[in-house]
Amino acid sequence: MSASAHMDQKPNEAMLLKSAQRERWALLGLASPAMIMVLVIMVLPVGWLFYLSFLGDDGNFSLEHYNRMLESKAYGRIFLTTFNVSFLTTGLCILIGYPLSYFLSQLPSRAANLCMLTVLLPFWTSLLVRTYAWLVLLQRKGLLNNWAIDLGLWDQPVKLVHNLNGTLIGMVHIMLPFLVLPLYGSMKAINDDYMKAAANLGASPSKTFWQVFFPLSLPGLFAGSLIVFVLCLGFFVTPAVLGGGKVIMVSMQITSNIELFFNWGAASALGVVLLVITLVILFAASKLLRLDTILGGGH
Amino acid sequence: MSWLNRPASETQITHKQRLWLYILATIIMALLILPTIIVIPMSFSASQYLEFPPREWSLRWYEHYFNSPEWMQATVTSLKAGFLTMLVTTPVGVMAAYGLFASKHRATQFFFIMLITPIMIPVILIAIGAFYVYVKISLVNSMTGLVIAHSILALPLVLIVVSAALKSFDVNLEMAARSMGASRLKAFVTVTLPQIRFSVVTAALLSFLTSFDEVIVAMFVSGGQNSTLTRNMFNALRDQIDPTIASISTIMIVISSTLLILAQVFGKARE
Numbered sequence: 001m002s003a004s005a006h007m008d009q010k011p012n013e014a015m016l017l018k019s020a021q022r023e024r025w026a027l028l029g030l031a032s033p034a035m036i037m038v039l040v041i042m043v044l045p046v047g048w049l050f051y052l053s054f055l056g057d058d059g060n061f062s063l064e065h066y067n068r069m070l071e072s073k074a075y076g077r078i079f080l081t082t083f084n085v086s087f088l089t090t091g092l093c094i095l096i097g098y099p100l101s102y103f104l105s106q107l108p109s110r111a112a113n114l115c116m117l118t119v120l121l122p123f124w125t126s127l128l129v130r131t132y133a134w135l136v137l138l139q140r141k142g143l144l145n146n147w148a149i150d151l152g153l154w155d156q157p158v159k160l161v162h163n164l165n166g167t168l169i170g171m172v173h174i175m176l177p178f179l180v181l182p183l184y185g186s187m188k189a190i191n192d193d194y195m196k197a198a199a200n201l202g203a204s205p206s207k208t209f210w211q212v213f214f215p216l217s218l219p220g221l222f223a224g225s226l227i228v229f230v231l232c233l234g235f236f237v238t239p240a241v242l243g244g245g246k247v248i249m250v251s252m253q254i255t256s257n258i259e260l261f262f263n264w265g266a267a268s269a270l271g272v273v274l275l276v277i278t279l280v281i282l283f284a285a286s287k288l289l290r291l292d293t294i295l296g297g298g299h
Numbered sequence: 300m301s302w303l304n305r306p307a308s309e310t311q312i313t314h315k316q317r318l319w320l321y322i323l324a325t326i327i328m329a330l331l332i333l334p335t336i337i338v339i340p341m342s343f344s345a346s347q348y349l350e351f352p353p354r355e356w357s358l359r360w361y362e363h364y365f366n367s368p369e370w371m372q373a374t375v376t377s378l379k380a381g382f383l384t385m386l387v388t389t390p391v392g393v394m395a396a397y398g399l400f401a402s403k404h405r406a407t408q409f410f411f412i413m414l415i416t417p418i419m420i421p422v423i424l425i426a427i428g429a430f431y432v433y434v435k436i437s438l439v440n441s442m443t444g445l446v447i448a449h450s451i452l453a454l455p456l457v458l459i460v461v462s463a464a465l466k467s468f469d470v471n472l473e474m475a476a477r478s479m480g481a482s483r484l485k486a487f488v489t490v491t492l493p494q495i496r497f498s499v500v501t502a503a504l505l506s507f508l509t510s511f512d513e514v515i516v517a518m519f520v521s522g523g524q525n526s527t528l529t530r531n532m533f534n535a536l537r538d539q540i541d542p543t544i545a546s547i548s549t550i551m552i553v554i555s556s557t558l559l560i561l562a563q564v565f566g567k568a569r570e
Binding site for chain 2: 044100132237
């Protein structure tokens with residue numbers, strides 16, 4: 001009896017193992033419709049663009065689009081503008097978003113939820129609507145200029161929009177929630193007892209903040225800044241509307257290459273460079289942080 | 300004002316010492332919402348120029364919007380695209396999230412990263428990639444093409460929101476149902492799905508909004524009869540400041556705040 005039970009155990013184990021494996025595959029299969037969508041609608045076309053970027057005007061393999069990018073001053077300026085705008089926007093978002101997140105994290109939960117609506121409402125509102133609102137506020141005869149002149153702050157209308165300033169104002173406003181949401185999440189996760197312990201050991205409130213709270217909030221700050229920076233790199237709508245043609249970012253150049261010059265090779269090459277930069281930044285960050293802390297932080 | 304001298308946190312910092320933070324945060328919060336909200340009263344202005352406060356109130360820009368066949372057609376297109384995108388992405392996204400959550404396969408991490416790439420890579424690439432392919436297979440300016448391209452942008456959001464909900468779900472509940480004879484599917488539908496339904500609703504609302512608000516992909520692959528509302532708005536913005544846009548913006552603000560409130564109410568119901 002005991003011998004036969006022993007005999008049966010092995011095949012049974014193998015069967016269970018097999019069925020577990022089958023289930024693993026079946027469950028993974030549930031993700032296949034999504035995977036097929038991503039492969040067909042994203043990977044395939046982007047791969048095609050990659051191929052196009054290496055085709056010369058005569059249809060043969062060539063690096064001319066990349067060479068032109070390296071040689072032309074105009075392209076250099078576009079990349080410089082893109083990085084410049086992305087850095088400035090990220091920096092301003094940190095300066096504005098950190099105190100706000102800290103304030104929200106210190107509120108009792110009901111008040112915090114209420115105040116959080118001021119972050120969530122813009123987040124859910126169309127980007128185009130918010131860009132439009134800034135255009136209305138900042139234009140020559142806009143609200144801000146009118147008020148400033150009425151109050152005597154300046155007597156001539158100041159150019160607030162259709163330049164870098166306008167672009168930055170709009171972009172910071174649009175990007176701020178992407179910083180605040182993960183940062184707030186990570187601040188809420190900091191155990192209060194650490195600060196209590198520091199205070200108990202005689203640290204002043206500001207010392208407690210800088211030596212205990214601030215370092216613990218850095219992963220969230222880093223994650224949020226990264227999202228903002230990467231999103232800024234590919235930004236299109238806000239600089240196109242608020243920049244007034246003076247702030248040309250990579251994605252805008254891609255669009256005009258296609259819409260005005262029908263130059264798919266040049267557009268694709270720019271797209272490939274933009275993609276590679278984005279992926280390198282994300283890859284480097286994923287070495288430092290777990291990817292799901294970056295992406296899941298806000299939810 | 301005695302509360303000012305009370306401690307604000309365990310570190311014994313007083314409210315008075317933190318007053319600057321309260322003031323700063325209030326200003327930032329005001330700057331976050333006011334610029335958007337201010338469009339609402341301006342849309343009721345009778346004047347050609349946008350004024351605040353309007354000297355004379357009227358509904359003329361709303362009349363202009365509702366009487367314009369182009370704007371109406373664009374609105375219908377956007378609503379349809381949003382709704383269809385929601386219908387495509389929600390089941391596909393929930394299936395993927397559940398599959399990746401439950402499967403112990405080594406490839407799940409890779410699958411997850413692949414499925415969220417559409418929100419990490421610049422949208423312009425997806426837009427011109429789709430445009431290039433659609434030209435070849437004549438899907439440009441079609442509703443199908445628009446919905447397919449928007450679905451790819453909404454899918455990562457559904458996956459992230461639903462995956463986060465599944466993480467806090469107690470797997471033992473489903474195990475219990477299955478040990479009592481329920482199939483995987485039955486256990487999922489009767490036990491797991493009801494537990495994560497609020498996140499599924501949020502994910503669905505987000506995918507609707509993703510499509511409804513999307514500009515760049517729509518700019519390339521939609522047009523003619525199937526031109527979206529955002530595409531038309533963007534083109535109008537580049538030319539001049541038409542007050543009709545203020546009235547459309549107001550309507551869009553109302554739609555998005557309604558959806559946000561719905562999501563919040565569903566979220567509250569969970570607690």
